[in-house]
Every structure is written in C-alpha cells, then in structure tokens.
Amino acid sequence: MVPILRASSLFLFFSSAWSFTPCPLLGPSFPPFTLDPSDKVVGSALKNLTARFDNLTKSSTGSHGDISPKTTFSIALFSSDDGSAEDKPFFWDYHHTAPALKEKSSSSNKVVRNTTDDSIYRIGGLTHVFTLWSLLNQTADQHIFDDPVSKHLPELVNKDSAKDDVIGHVQWEDITVGQLASHMAGVARDYCSSDLTSQKNAPKAGLPPRQAYSLPCCGENSKCSTSDFLKHISGRMPVVAPGASPSYSNLAFQLLGYIVEKQAKKPFNEVLEADIFKALKLHETSVFAPKDSSKGIIPVSKEASGWSTRFGGDEASISMFSSVKDMAIAGKAILNSELLSQTQTNRWLKPATFTSNPANTVGYPWVIYTDSRAYPQGPIINTYTVLSNEGDHESLYSSYLGLVPDYGVGFIILSADTKKPADLNAHADIIGDELLEALIKSSLLQATENFRGGYAASNKHLNSSISVKSDKLPGLFVEDIISNGTNFRDTLAQLTGVKKSKDLSIRLYPTQLVEKTTKGSKQAFRAVLQDKTESADGGTPTCVSWLDLDKFQYAGRGLDEFIFTLDKTGHAVSVEIPALQVILDKKK
Incomplete structure (x- = not known):
C-alpha cells in the first residue's frame, strides 16, 4: 500500500x-x-x-x-x-x-x-471501523483502551503456559484493549481463514505433508462456542511483543467483537444493527x-x-x-x-x-x-x-x-x-x-471572504482595533493591532523577544472550539507569535509552536486568544480579545 x-x-x-x-x-x-x-x-x-x-x-x-x-x-x-x-x-x-x-x-x-x-x-476489513465504533458507542469513553484484554475475556488466560514463555504463548495479561484496536497487540493476523493446511497441493509447494491439525473454526453451521474459540486462541503464539510494532490482525477485531457482546449483553450483529445500521438508516449494510x-x-x-464465504467469529473483522x-x-x-x-x-x-x-x-x-x-x-x-x-x-x-x-x-x-x-x-x-x-x-x-478586514471598538474613545488579513500561507494573520491607543504589536514583540515589532508574525489558527448561537456561531482562535527574520526552529524540521500556547496571560486569559462571532452566513461580525477586555466590531 x-x-x-x-x-x-x-x-x-x-x-x-x-x-x-x-x-x-x-x-x-x-x-x-x-x-x-x-x-x-x-x-x-x-x-x-x-x-x-x-x-x-x-x-x-x-x-x-x-x-x-x-x-x-x-x-x-x-x-x-x-x-x-x-x-x-x-x-x-x-x-x-x-x-x-x-x-x-x-x-x-x-x-x-x-x-x-x-x-x-x-x-471485508472495513468492518474494523464499525467494530471499534460500536465499542466506543457502548462504553461512552476510551478508558476501556487501557484495560487488559484479560479483564473482559478471562478465558484467554492459559493457566498451563509459563509466564516466561513469551515466544511460545501470547501473554494476554500484558495486552490492552487499545492495543487490539490499533494492531499493536502482536497477535496472529488471522484465525482460520489463512491457514494452508487444508490445501491438497501443499507438499508440492515445499510444505510438509498434511498433518492432523484441527481448528474449531466455528463455521456458520458448526456448534463451536465462543468459549471453545477463546480457549483455542489462548494457546496461540505471538507475532511480535505487545506494543513493539504494528502487526495487522483480524483476530484482534474478532476479540473486540466479543468484548462488545459482553458490554451489550447481546450478539455482535444485533449491536451493530440497532446502534449503527438502524440509527443511521443504513439500508444496504449488513453483517454477512x-x-x-x-x-x-x-x-x-x-x-x-467470496460473496458467500463465512467464518464464525469473523462478524467483527471481515464480515x-x-x-x-x-x-x-x-x-x-x-x-x-x-x-x-x-x-x-x-x-x-x-x-x-x-x-x-x-x-x-x-x-x-x-x-x-x-x-x-x-x-x-x-x-x-x-x-x-x-x-x-x-x-x-x-x-x-x-x-x-x-x-x-x-x-x-x-x-x-x-x-x-x-x-x-x-x-x-x-x-x-x-x-x-x-x-x-x-x-x-x-x-x-x-476564510479571506469571511474574516479578512478591519475590526474596531464601537467606543471610539477606547481606540482599539485590529486588521486581519490572509495570504497563501497557512492561517490568517494580524497586520495591525491597537489596544487603548497603544501599538500592541510593540508589546507582543517585547514579550517574545523580537527586536523589531515589524518582524513579529501574528498568525491565527482555529482551535476547533466552536459554539453554536441563535444568530450563528462563535469560533476560537489562537495566535502563534514568531520572528519572521529567524529560521524556524534554528533550521531544524521541527515545529514547536504548541509549546508557547497560552504562555502570556493577563487576568487569567491568554494574550493569544481571539474569539470571532459569525452570523448565520458564516461571515465574521466581531472579534473578542478577552485578555484586552474588548470586543471589536467588523467594519463595513
């Protein structure tokens, strides 16, 4: 890929x-x-x-x-x-x-x-998304990701295997639900579907003669129970150590499907049908x-x-x-x-x-x-x-x-x-x-149409204003900013150590904090302050603006915080700068 x-x-x-x-x-x-x-x-x-x-x-x-x-x-x-x-x-x-x-x-x-x-x-494998979606929907949070798998599926713990046999047996107590969900559990890729033992021409391909090897594959018409299935899985060998490397695993999602069943106390296909298919009106979507x-x-x-191919237990993996x-x-x-x-x-x-x-x-x-x-x-x-x-x-x-x-x-x-x-x-x-x-x-x-322009305090005696512009670089930028008659660019330059205020870059980026209002919405931005004359991060490929967010505050509000109010058409009508205790209206 x-x-x-x-x-x-x-x-x-x-x-x-x-x-x-x-x-x-x-x-x-x-x-x-x-x-x-x-x-x-x-x-x-x-x-x-x-x-x-x-x-x-x-x-x-x-x-x-x-x-x-x-x-x-x-x-x-x-x-x-x-x-x-x-x-x-x-x-x-x-x-x-x-x-x-x-x-x-x-x-x-x-x-x-x-x-x-x-x-x-x-x-097929897009089933993984629905399995994890249903798990998150059932648990309402992701704290379950930190749980050991054995907490939810204790049948996996093989009491006959030695704790130090890390090559011969999966140590299920060391694997978390989150590692199953992210292909980081180090467990087998598949359970039954990819085993070549059943191929009659295997010896011609250089494989050993067929041996008596039986997996409870839990086919559609079999009577293999979940307990039998988990018991056999418990004896499987690991692929890599848990958390060491991603290793794609359909089997991991079969196990997540069993956890979903235990959480919901009903079969996996019924969980998907009720909680996702019916909820979203997915009329052409089905398990199997x-x-x-x-x-x-x-x-x-x-x-x-492969339209009719079906293995029991794969409801949550490739079904x-x-x-x-x-x-x-x-x-x-x-x-x-x-x-x-x-x-x-x-x-x-x-x-x-x-x-x-x-x-x-x-x-x-x-x-x-x-x-x-x-x-x-x-x-x-x-x-x-x-x-x-x-x-x-x-x-x-x-x-x-x-x-x-x-x-x-x-x-x-x-x-x-x-x-x-x-x-x-x-x-x-x-x-x-x-x-x-x-x-x-x-x-x-x-962004240019909706936000660009001048903003000023309705109280002219306050003498506060900013000018928001855009170019081809990421984000919007503030060209001029006046606070109560003071060139606030000079203040910000001094705080950040930029020698010449004209060299200070003030770029605004959305924080994805959005509130719906009766008249439109409010959207919060944070400003990233940089010296335009210096190489980013000393010429290294790193970008560390996240280290300085909310660094400078006044009365408990960050100097880098800007909150725009938008009308129902998505056009900004004002901007609030909480630290400066001012709301500036967009000029028409």
Whole structure:
C-alpha cells in the first residue's frame, strides 16, 4: 500500500518566494468552510475528476499506474458539511461496470445491473471501523483502551503456559484493549481463514505433508462456542511483543467483537444493527451477505467471488457488506460525531503508533497517511484510511475508506474483480490529486471572504482595533493591532523577544472550539507569535509552536486568544480579545 497524493501539485500551489516559515498548530489551517460543489474551484476539480476516471477506465492506465480492466467499482465523495444541500449523502460519485463482469454473468445466464450508489459489495476489513465504533458507542469513553484484554475475556488466560514463555504463548495479561484496536497487540493476523493446511497441493509447494491439525473454526453451521474459540486462541503464539510494532490482525477485531457482546449483553450483529445500521438508516449494510442479493455485485459466482464465504467469529473483522451510499452516510456520521461526542471523535481520529515509513502512522484502526510535501509553506494533510484487500484466496473484493478530518471530507471506493482483488491506490491517488488541492484553495478563499478586514471598538474613545488579513500561507494573520491607543504589536514583540515589532508574525489558527448561537456561531482562535527574520526552529524540521500556547496571560486569559462571532452566513461580525477586555466590531 502506498500513500495517496503522490502528485506535486500541492507543493507547487504553495511554493513561492516566501522566506518566512510559519509554524502552525496541528489541525486545520483555516476555519470551517462551506463545501459547494458548484463553486468554481471545487466544481472544476470534480469535472477533472470525472474526466480522469473516464480516461482511466478506457485505457486502464493513468498518472498513478495501471488498473485491471476486470475491476468493477463505485466511488463516492462525502462531506461533513451539507454545502449546497444535496439529496444524497455525497457530493460526487462515479461507477464503472467492467465488461468482464458482464461477460462472466452472460455465460451463466445471469443479468448484471449497472453499478449505482446502492450497489452492494463485500467490504471485508472495513468492518474494523464499525467494530471499534460500536465499542466506543457502548462504553461512552476510551478508558476501556487501557484495560487488559484479560479483564473482559478471562478465558484467554492459559493457566498451563509459563509466564516466561513469551515466544511460545501470547501473554494476554500484558495486552490492552487499545492495543487490539490499533494492531499493536502482536497477535496472529488471522484465525482460520489463512491457514494452508487444508490445501491438497501443499507438499508440492515445499510444505510438509498434511498433518492432523484441527481448528474449531466455528463455521456458520458448526456448534463451536465462543468459549471453545477463546480457549483455542489462548494457546496461540505471538507475532511480535505487545506494543513493539504494528502487526495487522483480524483476530484482534474478532476479540473486540466479543468484548462488545459482553458490554451489550447481546450478539455482535444485533449491536451493530440497532446502534449503527438502524440509527443511521443504513439500508444496504449488513453483517454477512444479505439474503436478497439482487443489488449485489457478484463476479463469477457467490462461491468463487467470496460473496458467500463465512467464518464464525469473523462478524467483527471481515464480515460486512455495504454500498457507497451507506458508507458515505457512515463517514459523514463519524466526521460529524453523530453517534459519539466530539471529544470521543477527537481521540479516535489520532495516531496510536509509528510505522517504519515516516509518512505513515497507525490509529484505531486507521492507517494515517501524512502528506507534508507542501510544508512549511503549506498545510500538513492527514488522511485516515482503512484499505481492505484480503487476497484472492478469500474474496475478489477490495474497499478503501478515507477521512480527512481537517477539511471535513472523505471518500469511499468499493470494488469487485473477476480475477483478483483490485489494488485501489491508483483510484485514491487520483482523488487526492484533484480534491484536496481544490479544498485547500476553497477554504483559503472562504476564510479571506469571511474574516479578512478591519475590526474596531464601537467606543471610539477606547481606540482599539485590529486588521486581519490572509495570504497563501497557512492561517490568517494580524497586520495591525491597537489596544487603548497603544501599538500592541510593540508589546507582543517585547514579550517574545523580537527586536523589531515589524518582524513579529501574528498568525491565527482555529482551535476547533466552536459554539453554536441563535444568530450563528462563535469560533476560537489562537495566535502563534514568531520572528519572521529567524529560521524556524534554528533550521531544524521541527515545529514547536504548541509549546508557547497560552504562555502570556493577563487576568487569567491568554494574550493569544481571539474569539470571532459569525452570523448565520458564516461571515465574521466581531472579534473578542478577552485578555484586552474588548470586543471589536467588523467594519463595513
């Protein structure tokens, strides 16, 4: 898997003759904006996106490599903001039915419908997101992440294994629920589905002769109980030491599913059905294949494609089916914290550990791609993804979910192939090329329109004012600031040790603290104060503005705190500077 956004367009957009290197806060560089697909910038990007996928499906090759002509796929882009009020939960979609799918179906006298937004695909590993979502929804906080797994599943503790046998047996008392959720538990990747013992030609491939090896795989028709299943898992060997390295594990999510069941005191599929599917009205989403397959995209056959493949216990790992329409609804709900609190979502959408690739980190259960090519002149963009491609020995389906919280957008790609599961990175990279650059430009333009201008105290005797402006660098900036007749830039320069006040940079970044009001909203910003003549952090690649937040206070309020009041159209009407005990109205 490779990072999305491999093109250099973002860097070219932000690169210029800027000599000043801003040091923004983590998070969005600009305040929340309204996504309008008919906007000139975004609309043009969506037209380009359609054209590029048209060319990709015709030629099976593009700027990010080749794709299989046998792949049928559906894509949807969605936003946390309703924008210009769409009837559907997404603002762009694209569907392609591969000729190979129709050919295969014609030979079996089966009629294939063209793919649409309600076409159902197997989504496999994207089940992980719903498992963790349901766990967070059940527990109402993330303190459970710190619990040892053995607290919730004591059956895992193998009393016959020695405590010092760290290579031969998983030490379940040392593994936390959070490590299961972030692929940091060091446990086996799969339980039954990937074992090759059952393959008749194994010896021809150089493997030992088949031996009597039986796993209670708990198939659909078996009578294997959860206790039997956990008892066998308890004897498995670890892959790596707990907390040492991320190691992808479907088995970990099977265990999380059992924890959800214990918390809810009902079967996992019933928890998802009641708490997520029904709550969000996900009509094409199910645990295991839907009984009515008329909307299904089924290449070759149900058996050969993996549509009907089912292992007991995998309800919480690779079992689910959905459509791009339903997944767009789900993605919007995550971005908007519809089922969780905003605080829970903020914790959920954060990294848990590094990988050996400095551009990638791992979350719960996200693989987070960090695009920093535009840094320091442009924003750092983190895309939270889950890619499911279980391999052609299990299914012919692939799926890709991506969320970009800083811009409130996401994408979903679902696919099926007649030969092998598709590599969807080329599709995701094209989305990144066109969409994110447009969103950055649009957010900058809207921030300029909504916030830029002069603000002054209504009491002219007070003589307090500021001037807010924007450029192509991250954040807004304060050009002039007068407090009670005093050039407050001079005061701030003295406090921060900047010799010449004109060299002081005062850039404003949103803190994501937003309050809805009857007339609009209030949005809090913090100012980052820097000397424009000095290299950022002495020429090192670090950025330490977070160390100085709230550093200088007056009467208990930070001198770097700015609170804008916006009307219902999103335009700023005033700004409060609490430390200066003043509210400044925007000049008309």
